Amino acid sequence: MTAVTTARFGTRTGGSRQLAGTGTLLRLALRRDRVMLPVWVFIVAGLVLSMPGALEQSYGTAAERADAMRSMNANSSMRALYSPVFGDSIGALSAWRIGVYAAILAAVMSLIIVIRHTRDEEETGRQEMISAAMVGRRAPLTAALLAAFVANAAAGLLIAGGMAGQGSGGALALGLGVAGTGMLFATMAAIVAQLTESARLAKGLTSGVLGAAYVLKAAGDAGTEGGESVLTWISPLGWVQNLRAFAGERWWVLLLIGGAILAQGALAYDLAGRRGVGMSFLPTRPGPAQGKLATAGALAWRLQRGSVLGWALGFLAAGVVFGGMAEGAADIVGDNRNTRDIIQRMGGQSGLTDAFLSTMVGMLGMTAALYVVASVLRLHAEETSQRAEPVLANAVGRLRWAAGHLVIAFGGALLLMLVGGLGLAVGYGKDLGPILGACLVQVAAIWAIGGLAVLLAGALPRAAVAAWAVAGVCLAIGWIGPALDLPQAAMDLSPYGHLPKLPGGGMEWAPVVVLLTIAAALVAAGLAGLRRRDMIS
Amino acid sequence: MTKAITVSGLHKSFGRTHALDGLDLDVETGEVHGFLGPNGAGKSTTIRVLLGLLRADSGAAQLLGGDPWTDAVELHRRVAYVPGDVTLWRNLSGGEVIDLYGKLRGGLDRARRADLIERYELDPTKKGRTYSKGNRQKVALVAAFASDVDVLILDEPTSGLDPLMEEVFQTCVEEERDRGRTILLSSHILSEVESLCDRVSIIRKGRTVESGSLADLRHLTRTSVTAELAGPPNGLEGLPGVHDIDVSGNRVKLQVETDKLDAVLRSLTDSGVRSLLSTPPTLEELFLRHYQDDDVRNDKADEMVSR
Structure with missing residues (x-):
């Protein structure tokens, strides 16, 4: 894949003038991302490389591993969450546990890099100055893809090198799979960046494709044991697992990944050559000459409604798909202590169906943290883009301005959980009440994270993006922590770890009340900070 | 008010x-x-x-x-x-x-x-x-x-x-x-x-x-005066507030601080004025005077204060 990708940059783009300035732009991109890029690379690679040690502690002997493999494969919720297990070596179990997630992280990293250096630059108007210099028409896209390539190659090399102890073939396959998925979404982002004028929308659409790929893979693997479901094969995330690293690698799957990268890259290059700087293939339509917006709240809703709608549809769809898998979750073969332990730690206390539903509710809840952070940080984006300033120069107090966005952030999180719960109940076909109740309990943890984002955006605006790191750590603890048998102290760092396991478990009000109180205190502190400080200019 | x-x-x-x-x-x-x-x-x-x-x-x-x-x-x-x-x-x-x-x-x-x-x-x-x-x-x-x-x-x-x-x-x-x-x-x-x-x-x-x-x-700044005289100018250099004086034959160009204009005109009429052009300071000159008072070395600090 590596060689093919690099070759394409040189040959398929119609002469060197089209690429003039690529080297300089690539250096600029790497310079601008000198912190973000290494952090991403080390997170992606570090997660993978931490697996063998952790798994050796959980499953020390070959017999334990074989047992774990049998029971995991028999359990549809574990297959859906991770992937089928293709071998009982430490390497194969590592690839099973982390391969898909590492690929998702690489994909997120790649789409951010590519859109940041293409559509973002055009939207802000910076590209005009750059393109007015001796810069070829396709140079910015090339530089962005090369930057993504550098990051993915670094992550892939670290994985291949670090995992080589478990078998060099498998290590190479895993490294290539993760890096390849990254580049696959890099080129997809490159296409989307040509289509829309908004960088935000471009990131949203590409992330939507990534989310759909995950749901497809999960649904496919929940239904079949060997990872051979059509749904799994449609999903690019299914390809990573079906590479079967450390378990009789199927190298030809790399051809699928490489082919998709080439096809998408070619399409993006073609589109990039056909449009002007700042233009797009989905042009902006004229709007009304008279406006109905009358309040800061209405403005906030107008700005965020598209993303609320997109998230809600995603939650509904994911709920329906996961709900439909719940019946099969109880078909567990054998009686394996480890599996039960894992499922218990993931969320279940009684009945495996309940455990499965509880796990899915937890996943929706953790995903909603991403929504709440994104929505709260919209406030921050309005401020830093200078759009808040003229609004606040009107008869609008800072609190009222902030409240507009916060109602959407916190109310939207509630809405997402209700919609997701509805989807689960529809897919499962019963238990609407308990499922909705379980979803509502999650809201306490989501709001606590949202509260932290408000505190950062309000009182420490320079550190506002750290809210993403907090949400990311909570996600990592919740998704990967249970399988790693992390110490309780670590699990306790995430607000989700304190919630009662519902449906199935008993309701505990104390943690819910505590989390809601924390959330309220954080919001209050953030708003107090916002009132007192200077606006960023 | x-x-x-x-x-x-x-x-x-x-x-x-x-x-x-x-x-x-x-x-x-x-x-x-x-x-x-x-x-x-x-x-x-x-x-x-x-x-x-x-x-x-x-x-x-x-x-x-x-x-x-x-x-x-x-x-x-x-x-x-x-x-x-x-x-x-x-x-x-x-x-x-x-x-x-x-x-x-x-x-x-x-x-x-x-x-x-x-x-x-x-x-x-x-x-x-x-x-x-x-x-x-x-x-x-x-x-x-x-x-x-x-x-x-x-x-x-x-x-x-x-x-x-x-x-x-x-x-x-x-x-x-x-x-x-x-x-x-x-x-x-x-x-x-x-x-x-x-x-x-x-x-x-x-x-x-x-x-x-x-x-x-405007009062605080200089007016520029160009005059064609009947004879050579006399004693203009010594007057207070006169700058950048340039005499060529009977023509004289000079800058004078606006509140010292009176003495200059008197001196000019002594020599006999054939034509006279007097330009009040523009805001631009006013402005440049304040801007240029300063050395380049001090401007580094200014650049840090954006907007």
Whole structure:
């Protein structure tokens, strides 16, 4: 894949003038991302490389591993969450546990890099100055893809090198799979960046494709044991697992990944050559000459409604798909202590169906943290883009301005959980009440994270993006922590770890009340900070 | 007359950079006040303090008799603001933004809105980024001029406007003055300031260096005189306040401090004047004098104070 990708940059783009300035732009991109890029690379690679040690502690002997493999494969919720297990070596179990997630992280990293250096630059108007210099028409896209390539190659090399102890073939396959998925979404982002004028929308659409790929893979693997479901094969995330690293690698799957990268890259290059700087293939339509917006709240809703709608549809769809898998979750073969332990730690206390539903509710809840952070940080984006300033120069107090966005952030999180719960109940076909109740309990943890984002955006605006790191750590603890048998102290760092396991478990009000109180205190502190400080200019 | 804006001894630092260093500013009610200074002098910082977006470290600022920080919302009902670089939302049309700002300020005059849109030749149906810089500026100008306020704070409002639109802008400002509104106009277009402003304040490095009517300020600077004389000039060099004198035969060119003009003219008439050209100092000269007083080495500090 590596060689093919690099070759394409040189040959398929119609002469060197089209690429003039690529080297300089690539250096600029790497310079601008000198912190973000290494952090991403080390997170992606570090997660993978931490697996063998952790798994050796959980499953020390070959017999334990074989047992774990049998029971995991028999359990549809574990297959859906991770992937089928293709071998009982430490390497194969590592690839099973982390391969898909590492690929998702690489994909997120790649789409951010590519859109940041293409559509973002055009939207802000910076590209005009750059393109007015001796810069070829396709140079910015090339530089962005090369930057993504550098990051993915670094992550892939670290994985291949670090995992080589478990078998060099498998290590190479895993490294290539993760890096390849990254580049696959890099080129997809490159296409989307040509289509829309908004960088935000471009990131949203590409992330939507990534989310759909995950749901497809999960649904496919929940239904079949060997990872051979059509749904799994449609999903690019299914390809990573079906590479079967450390378990009789199927190298030809790399051809699928490489082919998709080439096809998408070619399409993006073609589109990039056909449009002007700042233009797009989905042009902006004229709007009304008279406006109905009358309040800061209405403005906030107008700005965020598209993303609320997109998230809600995603939650509904994911709920329906996961709900439909719940019946099969109880078909567990054998009686394996480890599996039960894992499922218990993931969320279940009684009945495996309940455990499965509880796990899915937890996943929706953790995903909603991403929504709440994104929505709260919209406030921050309005401020830093200078759009808040003229609004606040009107008869609008800072609190009222902030409240507009916060109602959407916190109310939207509630809405997402209700919609997701509805989807689960529809897919499962019963238990609407308990499922909705379980979803509502999650809201306490989501709001606590949202509260932290408000505190950062309000009182420490320079550190506002750290809210993403907090949400990311909570996600990592919740998704990967249970399988790693992390110490309780670590699990306790995430607000989700304190919630009662519902449906199935008993309701505990104390943690819910505590989390809601924390959330309220954080919001209050953030708003107090916002009132007192200077606006960023 | 009461004062619409009073600022005295205002200080504001960003880290180690002193953006405002004891700035004073007085704007009378009903006047158009020019606010001048080189880039990074602290004009926008002052305006942000007046709008309650920044809190001053020390010093006093009053807007319409209120505290710009604590009474921000109430004051903003009576204030309209146009920034020098207007950023719009990509998915909102210009018309929507104008109406939004109007409503957030507590109402706008529909007839005046329609009139202004026509005069500025603005298409209110276009969205966010599809406007050019000048047209984004027009959106903010229409929103400000169509609203019923007492004070207009304009921070380099005409950047990007074409000369025709610049003229429309000047007419608008005069109309506002005729209605008794107070306007604080920060600008680098000196002809604009010269033709619109009753009084000006010139600031440098966060401090007010000059304030008064243009006539007052002119008094402090030099008039250039070119004369053709009947005989050779006599004793001009020795007169106080004379600079850059250049004599060639019976022609003489010189610069004289405006309040020392009298003696020069007397000396010239002694020699017999054939023709005389006397040019009052332009605002530009006034301005350059204040700007150039400074060495390049000190300008490094200024660059840190952006906007």
